[in-house]
Amino acid sequence: MTDERKQHPEEESFKDKILNSLHGSYEQPPREPENNENQENHQFTRFSDRIVGQDNTTEPVQTQTEESVGSRSERNNQKTIEEEATPIEEEVDTYAPDTKNGRRQQRKKEDKIVGKIVLIIVVALLFIGGILGFSVYRYLSSSLQPLDASNEQLVQVEIPSGSSNKEIGEILEKGKIIKSGLVFNYYTKFKNFTGFQAGFYQMAPNMTLDEIGKQLEDGGSATPVEIADNRLTIPEGYDIEQIAKKVAKVTSYSEKEFLDLMKNQDFFKKLKEKYPQLLEGASKAEGVRYRLEGYLYPATYDYYNGNSLEDIVTQMVDKSNAVLIPYLDQIQQKKMTLHEVLTIASLVEKEGVKEGDRKNIAQVFANRVATDMPLQSDISILYALGEHKELVTYDDTAVDSPYNLYLNTGYGPGPFDSPSEEAVQAVLNPTENDYYYFVADLKTGKVYFAKTYEEHLKLVEEYVNK
Known part of the structure; x- marks a missing residue:
């Protein structure tokens, strides 16, 4: 072994340690061989000489006895094994932490990759969901609109007896009157359309779902009829002057002609x-x-170019007769006339929108009539003024007219517009209460009720004046 290796034993390689162990076994002073050595000793000596002779720094080793050589070999072998074991253990101890750190780093890399994959999947799903949601929204929005707002061409369809809303929607979709029968089915349920009647109907792609639903409630003809040249729709709450304008747009008759007929005794x-x-x-x-x-x-009517103005009006009156006459017994039980019911219903039609509000408003009017209080409905003032505006001023309430129900008690001369059947039902079946005042929030349309005038003033200040 060289001096340099002795000074730096830690830098010895595994191979060097093996060789040094072998050399170390024979780097002892030469001993004289004993006389009683056998042939094997001489053979071992010659073998040793060959091994030692390969290292120029080592002198030839003299032969030794079999016992000493064997003992030395066992010691050298044990030492060699121990020396071999030591660097292996050191190597395991040295590289174990690096292996653990490597595994941790590998796991971190894998976790990052998995995290990125999950993030990409989530973003992709959100993106796809957004696209689907937007597509569904657009589809629903378009399905709630007329199929073709510019197409007034009437199409005759038959609604068989016993048809459900879903089946009616499918018929209208196949007839190219609406875009989606499925949307029609859910929309009519949401809007509480009921009592659709069987029969033959003439409808056009420019009709709204509300117009179609209303027409189905009103009923069609028992047999197919000639396709009309146009359609005349009278909205709920229209007064005669508004109806005149509507007639003038659809038919060949002017507003003046219509109003003159209304005054014809x-x-x-x-x-x-x-x-x-x-x-x-x-x-x-x-x-x-x-x-x-x-x-x-208020309903939708078929118009033919050959119809006279009297034919058009008679058709409307005939529809009122069909709807209202069944309520005569109930009207008599309330000790009212049909004219009075229509008058209150015409106010309820415009004072409230929701069914619950209308029934409460109808009872407020009944409470006032019972105590001989003026109805004080702004609708009556607007009719007396012959104007349509949102707010009624204090000066407006002083207008000189029998229709001014701020100054006059009772029902007044008669109806102020054409009420719907729902408004008539609200008058005949009001919600019992002890209110005498109500005011509607102009922004939300919600109606607030009060028992006293002081409470009413507070509501007016909060929901109207502000």
Whole structure:
């Protein structure tokens, strides 16, 4: 072994340690061989000489006895094994921490990769969900609109008896009147359309779902009819002057012609003879502007170019007769006339939108009539003024007119518009309460009720004046 290796034993390689161990076994002073050595000793000596002779720094080793050589070999072998074991243990101890750190780093890398993959998947799902949600929203929005707002061409469809809303929607979709039968089914349920009737209907792609639902409630014809040239829709709450404008847009008749017919007493008498129960109250009313006000039922009517103006009006009155006459017994039980019911219903139609509000408002009017209080409805003032505006001023309430229900008690001359059947039902089946005042929030449309005038003023200040 060289001096350099002795000075730095820690730098010895595993191979060097093996060789040094072998050399170390024979780097002892030469001993004289004993006389009683056998042939094997001489053979071992020669073998040793060959091994030692390979290292120039080591002198030849003399032969030794078999016992000494064997003992030395065992010691050298044990030492060699121990020396071999030591660097292996050191190597394990040395590299174990690095292996653990490597595994930790590898796990961190894998976790980062997995995290990125999960993030990509989540973002992709959110993106796809957003696209699907937007597509569904667009589809629903478009399905709630008329199929073709510019197409007024009427199509005749048959609704069989016993058809469900879903089946009716499928028929209308196949007839290219609406975009989606599925949306129609859910929309009519949401809007509480009920009592759809079987029959033949004439509809157009420019009709709204509300118009279609209303027409289905009103009923069609029992047999197929000639396709009409146009459609005349009278919205709920329209008064006669508004109806005149609508007629002028759809038919060949002007507003003036229509209003002149409304004032024609001979025409009214003809209708009275045809519908005596319906028009009895109107024939006895005093101070009315138009005797047929409230009796032109809001619905959709087929118009043919050959129809006269009287035919158009008669069709509307006939519809009112069909809807209202079934309520005569209930009206008599309330000790009211049909004319009075229509008058209150015409106010309820515009004062409230929701069914619950309408029933409460109808009872407020009933409470006021019972105590001989003026109804004080702004709708009556607007009708007396002949204007349509959002707010009624204090000066407006002083208008000189029998329709001014701020100054006059009772029901007034008659209806102020054409009420719906729902408004009539609210009057006949009001919600019992002890309110005498109500005010509507102009922004939300919500109606607030009060028992006293002081409470009412606070509500007005909070929901109207502000």
